[in-house]
Amino acid sequence: MRREGSPFKGLSVVAFKEAADHMASPRMHLVMLLVILTAIGSIYGAIGQIKETVGQDPFLFLRLFTTARDPLPSFMAFLGFLLPLIGIALGFDAVNGEYSRRTMSRILSQPIYRDALLAGKFLGALMVIAICLVTLWLMISGMGILLLGLPPSGEEVLRSFAFLLTSLVYSGVWLAASMLFSTLFRAPATSALAALTLWLVLTLFWGMLAPLAAGAFVPIDPFDPSTAVHQAEIAHALARLSPSTLFGEVTLALLNPATRALGIIFYSQLQGAVMGAPLPFGQSAILIWPQLASLIAGMLVVYTIAYLSFQRQEIRA
């Protein structure tokens, strides 16, 4: 049956209202405080480390993101860990919160489609994340310029901007996931717990589970060395099911221009390569393209599942 009227009516109204809500919510303030504090800590550590290192590096600015100084991990690693948390914090009560506030039926009795409500919530939260990431990025650049006296080069700006975009997509995956849980579970606490569980499993344990699972599925035959390669490839493929693995690979290739390959590579394939020589941005972009595309696809697929389950839901009070 064909319905009349645009599904996008009211989309921007919902999106801006949600964004304004998030901006003012204490939840968001807490998460951002956490992110900014870790950012300052890790960047400060990185700057100290860089100052102590003697040697030339054409991508010194990017080292800000990737250098770790004990006991702090690098900013990149921190962000990989905390970005999902931002996404979860903004999405876990998106739909069920409307039910528990009893606003759902009143909002849906306004002349908008359900599509606009869900998409508006998603875009609103994504907008807030984008604003926060840009702020963070500017803050880091400022710290780098002030404390190192070093302006970023054009290529570095490009690479760190691509990193910014990847971060946005990565937290978008988690936003979509937590919104999916918020449509599946009626209690916001349950959906938050479910999202946090998934987050822990995929960011902490998946990296350990993937090789184990690969070992169980494809055992190594000691007389056939190709089985070892096969197992490693399977383990790698399994690990890539987790968005955190994909995010790690993309950031590695973007922020460390010397990265030539993500995955197993044979010595013979490196013949003629100048080890440690940086790739131009275009080549790095080609390298990360499958990962980035998978992240975007993951975000869209999870959002679509959330959308379907929301469309099929009965709206009772």
Next chain:
Amino acid sequence: MSTPVIEARGLSKRYGPAIAVDALDLTVMKGEVFGLLGPNGAGKTTTILLLLGLTEPTEGSVKVLGRDPLREPLVVKSRVGYLPDAVGFYDHMSAWENLAYTARLAGLEQQDATRRIAAALERVRLPHVAQKRVSTFSRGMRQRLGIADLLVKGCELAILDEPTSGLDPQSTQELLELIGTLAREGMTIVLSSHLLSMVQSVCSRVALFHQGKVGLVGKVSELAGKVLGGSYVIELEAEGCDVPAVARTVEGVSQASRLSNGAVRVDARSDVRGALAAAIVAAGGELKRLSMDRSSLDEVYVRYFEQVDHAA
């Protein structure tokens, strides 16, 4: 009073084997205050959701303001206002912001919206708390804010689900007066309730729901006639004579008995209040009270469900 605002034909909604609404036929005319009356779980809320297009019927069709709420939901929803049972607002936003949000969703211009919100808050007597957070509001204030929401939208048809549930008597009275005024200004109102007294005081017509079916439709007085079979129940208090005995001599009285509180209950086939009073005074009695309150919807309601349950 001639154009139908709601026309439902054979409307059914099933959740698996459970039947929420069963082959419902319903016509509501423009300018009416129509009451959906029935116990909890009789299918009133589901019917309302079907009318708004918020849930899809399993069978049957419905036309609201001449349009199909499933095919043209945006048009229907922009002309129909809905006040859900225990309406919710965004607690962290002020009353004004909440109304402004729905005004934007309804697609109103900024200036128009500002004017309408101010007028609506004035109407529901909440202008003094316009900038206060809704979390500080009482139940009655929220309900009135819900009415303001409908006024801002400027809807032609307002559907109110249990508008007075959980309100104290004063808030209930205020809300009913507000509903009455809106109806006099030409808004068609459909309200659901299990409270008979409230339905009786504001509704021009009533549909009695029972297990997803509409048992009876009509004016309150007509319903009384249909269900009670033209029987009238009069309660009276008098001293100085044997009241039940005197009452039984009056023409048209079928039964008279003393109640536990000392009053006498008289069942009659017509309105015999005048004759009854005269008979008691003639017998030397002193008439203290004579009333016919309960020959109302309450009685219709109880009797109707008794009949249905006996039939089942």
